[in-house]
Amino acid sequence: MERKLFIQKFALLALVPSVFIAACSSEEKKTGEAKAVKKQTFTCPMHPQVIKEEMSTCPICGMDLVPFEKNSNEKALTVDEKRQALANITTMVIGVNNLSGAKQLNGRLTVDPEQSSYISSRIAGRIEQLYIRETGVVVKKGQPLYQLYSEQLATLQQEYLMAVAQEKQFPGEKIEKQIVESAKQKLLLYGQSAGQVQQLLHTQKKNPYVTFFAPESGVVAELYVNQGQYVTEGGPILRLEGYGNLWVEADVYPNEAKGIKEGQRVKVVIPGWEDQPQEMTISFITPALQSGTQLTQIRGSISNPNHQWQPGAQANVFLPSGSNSAVLTLPVDAVIRDGKGMHVWIKKGKDSFEPKRVNTGEENDNQVEITAGLQNGEQVVVTGAYLLYSEYILKKGKNPVEGLKISG
Structure with missing residues (x-):
């Protein structure tokens, strides 16, 4: 009997450590789970700087705070009924319809590089007078731009006068005529006009100062020098832009570009001048997508004789469909x-x-064709979509289309 009681006591003692270890393990598991629970934060949809760890109202506008789900992988966005009403979010069931009209592309006016010209110094020297000192100034052809002091130019003028005098000493000599002509060409190549060369011949006095004139009309886009600055031969002085013709560049998606061809004529409307639509011929379609986007570009040119439009202005391009x-x-x-x-x-x-990502086809001012990504009967947001887009970026910290593939 004593032996049986001893065995029972020993078994009970052996069981105590196991129970203790199991209890400790359970407690550690609960503690780990508690630590793993992330604190939920809340923010205001209208004032994202407001962030709290408990559900309450915004101290600025009084709106209810919403869960802050930044960097969440959940694609769905939850918007309660009250906020849907405030954001004017409405939906419709997508269906089959007839579509006709023209597709509108968003574009912009840019400078035509063929209308631009760089003016550089023909000869080394010091800018004694700078007649144009700011950008945006309209310059007419033949207008003086700057006056240059150059000892090198004075030396070339002296060579020309000596060659003319030498020719007079040996009239009729072919070699002397060639020397005179060569000296004259040097002056012309270094920026002297034919009138200035004739004046030099008339006065017989060299002049180290030479005035350079605008070779064509334009607007000063960039100015590279200051008065009193020394410039080297070939050094940049300024850049002129001509606005008589402007490029129209419009962004298109690759699937839209399939139906566009070079030489195709399209209508261009500048906002604010809807009563003056322009006709443009597409002259170029970029063969590669723009860096970091899924867009390519088409380009053409329109006339701007009165300079009524400026580069950078918006332009709407309408493709006939x-x-x-x-x-x-x-x-x-x-x-x-x-x-x-x-x-x-x-x-x-x-x-x-x-x-949901989609592909589009033809469109007009009001409707757009959905070629892929949706099925007939799906309920689509038609007003307030941009607000959902903005809130998604605010709450998730990323673009909603990242990782999405087109289905259907």
Whole structure:
């Protein structure tokens, strides 16, 4: 009996460490799980600088704070009913319609490089007078630009006068005539005009000062020198831009560029001058996508005789398109376009919205054809899509189309 009692006591003692170890392990697991729980932070949709660790209202505008989900991999965006009403988020079911009209591309006016000219110093010297001292000044052809002091030029003038005098000593000598002509050509090549050479011959006095004139009209775009500065032969003085013709550059997606050809004529409208539409011939289509985007460019030229338009102004390019029947269409504003691609927002539940990449085809002022990415019957956000786009970037810290592939 005593032996049996001893065995029971020994088994009980052996069991105590196991229970203790298991209890410790359980406690450590709970502690680890508690540490693994991340604190939820909240922010204001209108004032992202407001960040709190508890649900409350914004101290600035009084709006309810929302969960702050920065860098989350969740594609869905949750927007409650109240905020949907404030943001005017509305949806429609995409369906099949007929589409006709012209496709509008966003473009801009830029300087035509063929209208630009660089003016450099023909000879080394010091700029004694600089008649143009700021950019943006309109310059007329033949207008004086700067006066240069050059001992080298005075030496060339002296050589010319000596050659003329030498020819008079030996009239009729062919070699003397060639020397005179060579000395004259040097002066012309170094920037002296024919009138200045004739004046030199008349006065018989060398002049180390020479005035240089504008070879053509234009607007001073860049000025590289200051008065009193020494310049070397070939040193840049200024750059002129001509605005008589301007380039029109427009961004297009690769799938849109398939139907565009060089030599195709399109309509160009400058906002504010809708009553003066211009006709442009597409002269170039860039063969590569722009760096960091999914866009390529088309380019053409329009006349600007009165300089009424300035480089940098917006331009709308309209590509003619035929009539398509039985195609999926959406309002133009429903499609978000940026350098990463095109996408729309789909309503997945009462308060849930998800981005979907799409491809587009023909479009007019109001409707755009969806060629890939959506199915007939899906519920698409048609107003407030840009607000969802902005909120996604605010809350997730990345572009909604990153990692998305086109389906359908």
